[in-house]
Amino acid sequence: MSLDPKPLQASQNSPSLAFIMDAFKSHSIAFDSPIFTLAAHPSEPLFTAGLLSGHVYTYTWPKEAPSADEDFEGDDALPSGYKVAWKTRRHKGSCRSVVYSGDGQLLYSAGTDSLIKCASTTTGQVTSKAVIPPTTSSPDGPTYLHALTPQHLLLGTDSGTVHLYDTRTALPVKPTTTWTSIHDDYISSITPLPPTSESTSNLPKQFLVTGDSTISVLDIRKGVLARSEDQENETLSSCVVAGGVGKGGRSTRAYVGMGDGVVHAFERGVWSDMCERIKIGSRGMDVDVLQEYALTGDNELHKGKCIVVGCSDGRARVVRLGGNKVVRVFDHDGEDGDGQEEGISGIAFDCDGAMMTAGGSVVKIWYMEDAGGDVDDSEADDSSNDESEQDSDDSDEPDQPPAKAKGRTLESDSEDSDGDAGSKSSQRRRKRRKNKHQATGPRKPQFNGLD
Template sequence: MFQNICAIPLDHDLFTQAVHPEEPIVSVGLSSGHVQTYRLPAGASDDDDETLASESGFGHIETAWKTRRHKGSCRALAFAIDGSQLYSAGTDGIVKAADTATGNVVAKIAVPLDPTSNAVDAPSLIHALSPQTLLLGTDSSALHLYDLRALGPKANSKPEQTHHPHDDYISSITPLPPSAASTSGFSKQWVSTGGTTVAVTDLRRGVMVRSEDQEEELLCSVMVSGLSKKGSSVGEKVVVGGGNGVLTLWERGVWDDQDERITVDRSPGGGESIDSMALLPQGVGPGGKVVAVGLGNGALRFVKIGANQVIAELSHDELEKEAVVGLGFDATGRMISGGGRMVKIWGEASIYGHQEEREEEEAENGVAGAKHSRDSEDEDSDEEMDDSSDDERPSQKRKKRKKGKGGKQQQKHGILGFSGLD
């Protein structure tokens, strides 16, 4: 289904990643507090941009910018709806909004302190719901809503609203598609997971419903629309990944309990945790509704919703077995997986397989070469380095996440270069 065409090594453990909604750009947040943004080549079938693609269409990766953005770990990243800004949240209790192109900080948020301890309430995730609304979840289970129009260079600490949809930290947020009557075209309701429950919150009415205790940790979620409308089904389900290797399906509008279960991993002693998920874009993959799943042991599996079965398997990390904490698809349809100290780019085998064969033949004749780009840093890089935040590992944020050594390794298709350029 997919094959690895690029591997990007990282100097510290990956905590979070975000994929640009319109351009082939990926950003990563590290345990050291660094945020790094990479621009990928235009795509194997699009070689019009000479600065991003080689004559073969594969090209090289450009490090757009990198900086030590937070004094603690960078816990969460999210792009604005239009991709113009990148929001990062750290264990230092600060959220920063940066220009995507330059990395320059344009606005800040001081996360409210945990009222029970009067200490920093570390962010667990961040999500841009619309051009006006930013959602911020924390370890104390708080869900803060901010008006993006009110943000500025001075740290603002007062959210527009605060809710507590769960009893534990908020692990995922999935917007529900707007209704046909919506005038803005943006979501006003979202599903969240936290601890062992699923909840639905409305922008105006607050927390509307919370599910029964599922007796398993819920870690990630994704919306799947366009399913069969049989019986009472509306053709829309939220797929939730749990800490025991099971996907649960929730019918939209029926939030008290799960509708179906799909066992993704049957490892001895309990299934591996499902730490990340992403829906394959239309036109990518085998067709139908397929969800890519990242597991706590570094495995990647693909589940067809409807048939409710695993149809393919890959591995992000075969040696260190680090959890896949980031998973998404860029604007060209390439899959981006992240975990441990590595980000991998995957292309559809039907596209990149033939190209690779041709380039291997060229390499034998001494034709192939590699290109590298220079790194650029912004003003935050002048902060004093303190790697004590490396002691915090992604496994401390999610209880079921398996720990590993986090070592670097070279991959078959090279580092910082696409297939045929290693």
């Protein structure tokens, strides 16, 4: 039975919002290819971006903030001491998803070449890889990776399937367990539900899985436990907030981003339909990314739990839960935009508590001016955009950071890439569309050792 909740408008009419936002600054790192996926290391100063071109870049920065007079004017300079730790063309076609292992020692990536690759976080060297099982008629493309535990990995696909891999030694040739047709369309997100008080391992075993116009709850021991009613629009993203919400502030709620500018809230244990509907923007706007908000130094966090909502209009909105009020708006496009909206494709929080947003071909690192110190706010061109002639089609040997930027353009694989002709908004959505976003279907994966 539908609860038919009253829509709650997330108000943006805060008189002091413009003044408050003056305290937030950002640095930009530009790429020559759109960014599909973004991940931050759980404990070290590293973040990784996976690109439409199949390239994977990992950046690092000093653990201690650079002094105000430190020189960053070299040919390979990046803002605030950021530098390329390693880069490589990891996948033929697009890199759809990247994720760090729980201990941060390994980085997993999945691409439209129907391969999952496991690499060393520090060197980028591939240690193992596996072919994603095909459907009955064609290869199956990946859509979402989640590091389940220190020993397991979950993968969602275009066909609505979820695979479980045992990673205690290396990526196995075949997944340990497969759940088919969890959804009728692609898996758009996989989010862990916090372990209950009865858990002996203190590791999650139940997961919220979104796809088509419903949500499902997957228990890796028992299979699908529940599925919601049709939400009448695409379910595109999700996050779970434990405690601090709902009546008495004791509830755990799942928040699901929809394709009509709305976030649906679900009470844990009551999965049939939403308990709350938070209107974020206009009907034509997608809520592509959801995260619990955790930007270090933001006083808004003292007032209650918040989520950050990445939207197709290029803005990340922070919503304080309870009152469901928009209290921050981070304009990713800003004054640097070219007049065409670039939706938010990824949000992550680094180990220092800075928020990173990815959209179009730019990653922005946001920080509080007081918390971040006196740092130059100018944007620097990403010197790593140089792709040498030696950058192979499917190299698992990471390239060393280039000595000098030459401004070349990355070339995406025309047969495998998600970036076929169309508007920027259609390219952004194409990465999530089952068998509709590729100029041709993915080729049969080639798996010859660790090439």
